[in-house]
Amino acid sequence: MNDPKSSQADIAHDAAHWHALQRQGGLSPSQQARFMDWLVASPAHLREYLAIGRVAAELRDALRAMPIDLDALIASEPARETVGNVVALPIRQGARTANARPRRRFLPRMAAAGAPLACIGIAAHVAWPQSERYAAAHGAPRSFELPDRTVVHLNAESELSMRFDLFRRRVELVRGQASFVVAANRRPFAVHAAGLQVRDIGTTFDVALLREQARIDVADGRVQVLGEAGKGRLLADLSAGQRARIDYRDHAVSVSQEDVSTMTAWWQRRIVFRDAPLREVAEQFNRLNAVRLQVDDAAAGALRITGNLSGDDLASLRAFLDEQPALKTTMAADRIVVRTRAISGGDTRRR
C-alpha cells in the first residue's frame, strides 16, 4: 500500500481476475465466499470491480463496432504482431499509415497493430483513392463505418468491397446482404450488385442478393436502380418504404410497399417477414445459425408466411413452423427439415 499506483494496479488485476472467474461460472461456495470477502475488504475493491464491469461492457460495444477477422486472429502465431489483422485486406495500408503518422501521436502504434476504424477517418483526407474489402462470416453479422462515415450493416455470409476516390464513392456487394446509412457528401454514392447499380440520393437503404433476384429496400430518402452497372436503363426509382425485387435474368421489376422497421430488423438479428416465401426466410435464418433450416420441396419453399422472430431463437422458429397448417417439420441433429404436409381428403396421415 506504500505506492498508490502499484497497489491500484494490483486491485485492478484482482478485480479482473474475479470478473473473469465469474464469467467462467461454476464457482464453488468457498470461492464465492472468498470473492465476497475481497469485495467488502475495501470500497476501493468494490469500485474497481464495478469499473471493470463497465470496461467489459464498453469492450463489448467497441468490439461490435469494429470490423474484425476472427479467423485470421485465431490463425495467427501467438507471439507475432502482424499488420492488417483488424481491417480485412487493407490494400493501401502502407501509404496511409506513412502519411498519417505526423498527425497524432498514437497513430504509429495503432497502424502497426492493424489500424482500427479511427485511423481511417483521419487518413481519409491524405491518401486517395481508398480500397477495402469486408467480409462477415456465417453467424456473425457486423456493422462498421466507411471512411466517409457511411455506416454499413453487413449481414452474415456477406462480402463487399469499396473504392472511394476524389469523385465518387463506389461499393460492390459481392454476395449476401448489406444496409447503408449513407453519409452526406458531395461525391455520389453507388452500390454495385449483380450487374445493377443502386444510386443513392441521400438515404438509408438495403441491398440483398437473393437466390433468383436482387432486393433493394429503401428505409429513408430515395434511390435509383440502373441496369448494366449504371450504363443501362433506369429500372426503379424508389422512395422511403418501397421495396424492389429485380430478377437477375430479365431484370423484371416488382415494387411493393413495406414497413420500414421490417427492412432494418436484421440489424438487431431479428428476422421479420411479411407475406414472404419460406425459402427466403430460410436463407435469412441460415446466415445466422449453425442449425440450418432445410426446405425440402418447392411448394413449401414458395409458401408465403408472415412473422417476427429473433434470429438466434431456434425454439421459437420451430414452434412458428409447427403452427403452419401446410407444413411439417422434423428435427435432425444439425438441421430443421421442412416439407409440405401431405393432405389427402382431410386425412393427415404421416408418411
Next chain:
Amino acid sequence: MFAEHGPVLRGFFVRRGANDEAEDMVQETYLRLLRAHQSQGGAIANPEAYLFTVALNLAREQAVRRRRPLLPIDELENITTLLSAEESVEDAAERAQRRQRLQQLLGTLPEHTRAVLVMQYRDGLSYKQIAERLGVSSHMVKKHVVRGLSVCRRALVDTAEAW
C-alpha cells in the same frame, strides 16, 4: 450479466456532475453490501448477483429521488433505459472517446488475447467454447481475459488522468 447491466454501470460512473455522485453511489453500495455480509454471516450464495441487486435498487431510488416520471419500477429493463437515456451530450462524447481509445488499445494486444476478447464479449461464447476454438485450456482463456481487461482498465485510468 455484466453485459445486461452495462448501462446501469455506466449510469454509476458517467452522470451529469458525475464524480461526487458516482463516488456516493459506490460508497452506499459498499455499505449495504457490507451490512448484508455481516448480518448474514457470509452466507450470500452469489455475491455478484447480490451486488447488482443492491446497485440496481440504489439506481432506482436515485431515479425516484430525481422525480423522474414514474415508471413501472419492477421492470429492470426500464431502469436500464432510464439510466442510459439521461446521460448528457458530454457523456456521449466521453463515451465515444473511451470507445475510440479502447479500439486503439485492442489493436495493441496480442492476437490471441484479442481473439479471446472478441469471442467472449462480442460473441458471448463460454470459456470452454473459446478454449476449444483456440486449442488451449479454459485456464489459459481466463488468463487472456484478465490480461485484456487489466490493460484496458489501466489505460483508461491513465487516459483520464492525462486529460
